[in-house]
Amino acid sequence: MKKNLPLLLFSCLLTTATQAQPAQPTAEIDSIVTLALTAQRGGKLYEAYELAIAAKEKCEQSIGKMTTQYASCLHVMSVYLGVSGQLDQAVPVTLEALEIRRTLLGSRHEDYGKTLNNLVVQYFDLGLYEKALPLAEESLALRKEVVGAEHAEYTSSLINLGKVHFGLRNYAKSVELLEQALVLREKQLGANHPRTLPTLQLLGSNYIALKDGAKAVTYNERAVALTEQILQGRPDITLPMTMQNLAMAYALNGQFELELALQPQMDSLLDLATDRTNPLWVQRYNAWMRACRNNGKTEEAVEWALKTQAANAAWTLDKAVWMSGEDLYEQLQQSNDMVHEVFSLAADHAAEYPAFAQSCYDDALLYKGIGLSSQRFFERELSQKNVAASQEVQEWKRLRKQLSEAEARPGSRSADETAALKNNLALLESRLIKDLGGFTQMRHNPTWQDVQAALRPGEASVEFLRFTYFQPTEITANDIRYLALVLRSGDAAPAAVPLCFDKEMLPLLPPDSLRNEQVLHDLYHGITKNETGKNLADLLWSPLEPLLRGAKTIYYSPAGNLHRVNFAALAPDGKTPLTERLHFRPLLSTRSLATPRKSTKPTDALLFGGIRFDADSLEMKTALDLLRSEGSIFLSKNTGSSRGDDSRGRGKWRYLRGTEKEVNDIGQVMERSGFVRVEKRMGAQACEERLKVFSEN
Numbered sequence: 001m002k003k004n005l006p007l008l009l010f011s012c013l014l015t016t017a018t019q020a021q022p023a024q025p026t027a028e029i030d031s032i033v034t035l036a037l038t039a040q041r042g043g044k045l046y047e048a049y050e051l052a053i054a055a056k057e058k059c060e061q062s063i064g065k066m067t068t069q070y071a072s073c074l075h076v077m078s079v080y081l082g083v084s085g086q087l088d089q090a091v092p093v094t095l096e097a098l099e100i101r102r103t104l105l106g107s108r109h110e111d112y113g114k115t116l117n118n119l120v121v122q123y124f125d126l127g128l129y130e131k132a133l134p135l136a137e138e139s140l141a142l143r144k145e146v147v148g149a150e151h152a153e154y155t156s157s158l159i160n161l162g163k164v165h166f167g168l169r170n171y172a173k174s175v176e177l178l179e180q181a182l183v184l185r186e187k188q189l190g191a192n193h194p195r196t197l198p199t200l201q202l203l204g205s206n207y208i209a210l211k212d213g214a215k216a217v218t219y220n221e222r223a224v225a226l227t228e229q230i231l232q233g234r235p236d237i238t239l240p241m242t243m244q245n246l247a248m249a250y251a252l253n254g255q256f257e258l259e260l261a262l263q264p265q266m267d268s269l270l271d272l273a274t275d276r277t278n279p280l281w282v283q284r285y286n287a288w289m290r291a292c293r294n295n296g297k298t299e300e301a302v303e304w305a306l307k308t309q310a311a312n313a314a315w316t317l318d319k320a321v322w323m324s325g326e327d328l329y330e331q332l333q334q335s336n337d338m339v340h341e342v343f344s345l346a347a348d349h350a351a352e353y354p355a356f357a358q359s360c361y362d363d364a365l366l367y368k369g370i371g372l373s374s375q376r377f378f379e380r381e382l383s384q385k386n387v388a389a390s391q392e393v394q395e396w397k398r399l400r401k402q403l404s405e406a407e408a409r410p411g412s413r414s415a416d417e418t419a420a421l422k423n424n425l426a427l428l429e430s431r432l433i434k435d436l437g438g439f440t441q442m443r444h445n446p447t448w449q450d451v452q453a454a455l456r457p458g459e460a461s462v463e464f465l466r467f468t469y470f471q472p473t474e475i476t477a478n479d480i481r482y483l484a485l486v487l488r489s490g491d492a493a494p495a496a497v498p499l500c501f502d503k504e505m506l507p508l509l510p511p512d513s514l515r516n517e518q519v520l521h522d523l524y525h526g527i528t529k530n531e532t533g534k535n536l537a538d539l540l541w542s543p544l545e546p547l548l549r550g551a552k553t554i555y556y557s558p559a560g561n562l563h564r565v566n567f568a569a570l571a572p573d574g575k576t577p578l579t580e581r582l583h584f585r586p587l588l589s590t591r592s593l594a595t596p597r598k599s600t601k602p603t604d605a606l607l608f609g610g611i612r613f614d615a616d617s618l619e620m621k622t623a624l625d626l627l628r629s630e631g632s633i634f635l636s637k638n639t640g641s642s643r644g645d646d647s648r649g650r651g652k653w654r655y656l657r658g659t660e661k662e663v664n665d666i667g668q669v670m671e672r673s674g675f676v677r678v679e680k681r682m683g684a685q686a687c688e689e690r691l692k693v694f695s696e697n
Contacts, residue, residue: 025062029055029069036076046417049080057522068111071100086402091126094119113153120160129167136161141375150492155184159199160512163522166202171209178203197223206247208475215254220246235272237280243269244287251294251475260291286338293345294473302353305342310358312338312588313366317445336468343467345415347483350496357496361448361485364463367556368589374395399424448487448494450594455489460551461590462486462544463494466560469501480560486547487590500539502561508536510565524569524577537572540565545572553583557590604677605670609663 036051056073063069074097098119101112117139121130147153162177178199185196204220208211227239243266250259270284286566289304313333341362343352350356402421451461461486469481480502485500507530510519522528523688526535540562548554556567568579578584587593660682667678 008091025058026069029058029063033069033076034057034167036666037072040076040079047084048076052076059474060116066100066104068101068104069110071097071104071115071629073112074100075118078115078118078122081597082118082125085125087122087126094122108142108146110146112134113139113146113157115158116142117153120157120164120208124160124163124167127167129164132164133168136164150184150188151436152188152524155181155188158184159202162199163202164211166206169209171206175203175206175210178206180592192226192229194226197226197230200226201242201245204249208245208248208252211252213249214320216249217246217253217255220249237270237273240269240273241280242267247287247291248475251473253292254473256291256294256473260295263288279311279315282335283338284309284313285311286341287453289345290341290475298349299520301345302349302356305345306355306359308338308342309363310587313363313445338368340467340469343483344481344495345463347467347469347481347498349474350483350656351498352572354493357485357494358448358495360465360483361451361463362445363445363588364465364557365451365591365594366575367446369593381447396603446591446594448485451590452487452489452491454593455487455555458550458552460486460548460554462548462556463590464499464557464559464562466562482560482562484544488548488551490646499543504530504532504534505536505539505561507531508539509561520569524566525571526574536565537570540567541570541572541578551582553585555585555587555590555593557587603675605667605675605679606665607663607678607680609660609680609682 019129032051032055036048036055039045039048039051052073056070056077059065059067059070059073066311074093078090078094078097081087082092093569094115098112098115101109101115105112116135119140120132120136123129123135136157140154140161143151143154143157158177158181162181164175165171165174165177177632182196182199182203185193185199200219200223204223207216207219220242223242224239227242229359231239243262247259247262247266250256251264266287267284270280274280285308286305289301289308292298292301299346310494342363346356346360350360399421421567425678465483465485467481467483469479482499482501484497484499485494508523523536526537529535555566558565568582568584571577663680663682667680669676
């Protein structure tokens with residue numbers, strides 16, 4: 001027995017060592033996590049991110065995922081991903097960290113609150129304000145309970161809740177919360193502390209939205225002064241962007257000369273901070289246009305409008321190549337106000353400036369179908385190439401997205417990182433230009449000259465634009481207006497024709513429930529008039545007729561409520577409909593004249609169904625009818641001409657039960673029939689503007 005004692009002792013020691021072994025990796029992980037958190041608190045977010053990745057891998061190898069250390073790694077990673085604009089990656093990481101912390105620590109723990117607050121910020125940055133609201137309210141209540149209403153973290157949650165209400169356009173509530181937060185920030189840190197700047201900026205933006213010029217000027221002047229104090233002459237886009245808000249506040253307050261005087265200074269500051277390929281310059285050109293228009297300098301305003309259109313077109317074409325159609329649609333929505341301001345100036349003055357009318361026609365072609373036509377380029381090219389080419393294109397798209405995010409969030413990447421990203425992108429682009437013959441052509445958009453070249457003698461094309469009209473000296477707008485751009489085969493340039501406002505036309509258009517033969521006869525024969533004594537032909541045809549003389553066939557692309565008008569049925573003389581002497585051909589866009597369809601078997605389809613019809617959806621219905629008539633795509637029958645009593649009520653189309661299932665069934669049939677890609681748009685996603693972004697025609 002004594003002979004076995006050393007062996008037994010060795011066995012016990014080995015067992016003890018084996019049991020104690022996890023302490024070593026845990027200590028190492030704790031050390032790395034501490035370093036990561038320290039780097040994050042010091043503003044070294046990328047360094048913290050790399051440390052967190054290293055610690056995360058060690059957690060996965062030893063102590064597992066359901067640990068506080070693993071949750072801390074995820075939290076650090078999500079902060080960097082969010083700040084650097086990689087939100088599609090950040091949100092899943094944040095959600096995972098939040099769930100682990102909820103499970104291990106409970107929903108009243110301070111660390112859970114930090115991750116919750118991080119998720120609020122990310123949802124806000126994604127524009128998911130309704131998702132962010134209950135979380136922001138939970139975060140505020142939690143921090144009030146855990147750290148108290150005087151603590152800096154409570155103030156941060158208060159600011160975030162104010163931001164979410166700003167995103168939801170609850171401006172009065174946002175102001176209430178932010179003014180409380182500003183008092184707390186100044187009490188905690190002092191009136192001139194850098195952390196008070198975002199609150200000042202948000203308050204300035206809120207008061208612009210509330211049209212309170214005096215308060216907007218006060219807060220924005222404070223924000224500019226504090227930004228100058230913080231930067232101390234260092235180049236940074238924060239200062240010119242903050243000054244741009246101040247210029248808007250001056251305009252709102254009627255101080256138009258001060259608005260104009262700020263513009264050169266903002267240009268100089270932005271030139272120091274970035275080059276002119278940055279999309280922020282599109283906003284700068286637009287701001288110049290607005291300031292010149294507000295000060296009665298029409299010629300200069302038109303010049304800046306042309307620069308705005310050219311820069312925005314280049315930006316949109318670039319985005320269309322690498323963005324998904326959905327993301328592109330969202331981006332276009334964000335630039336709506338800027339585009340509408342340009343069209344507002346065009347409605348007032350494009351007839352006087354031929355170059356402006358030409359640019360507006362090109363814009364009309366650009367915004368209809370750009371997403372799908374760019375995607376189809378890749379499909380056509382790559383179908384003839386190998387897998388390596390496809391992988392290179394995907395890598396190019398990924399790098400383009402990263403560069404776009406870096407440009408949108410200056411400081412999120414170091415100068416060396418950004419330079420390396422641009423260099424890698426340039427090398428890859430040079431290879432793609434060499435390997436894919438049409439790569440340099442994919443940014444080409446049809447122009448008015450392309451459309452005109454397709455017109456025969458006796459033919460004309462008309463692009464209708466619908467936009468929110470901005471009055472001169474007004475920074476907000478409510479009225480919907482229309483502009484027509486008329487082009488004939490022998491014209492030197494398109495002609496711009498300002499048309500009516502929705503508020504002039506809508507009283508003439510009867511709701512569906514009241515439409516009958518007599519009502520339609522009176523509408524189209526000029527008997528029905530609005531309160532100013534004008535009929536439908538007065539509003540829509542009389543301004544166009546002088547420019548369409550000699551035309552026998554008219555291709556036109558309606559917009560907005562013009563989809564509800566049958567131009568061929570108009571009888572301007574009260575007797576004879578235009579269809580007796582003119583042939584009208586409706587199109588989703590006249591760009592289809594410049595890009596004729598080839599008679600090839602379709603390989604992809606976009607299905608619309610489960611539509612909840614509102615006013616815009618009524619327009620959408622007609623657009624889909626037009627699309628069907630051009631043989632573009634297979635569509636669910638709920639987008640057809642159903643007129644049953646069960647589908648209508650008080651002038652609106654109701655949701656048609658079962659159509660979502662129909663679209664899903666049709667999609668399955670198409671996939672079995674050899675279609676490569678079948679996409680579906682349901683409910684609110686099925687709207688006119690979304691269709692036009694996805695449709696080549």
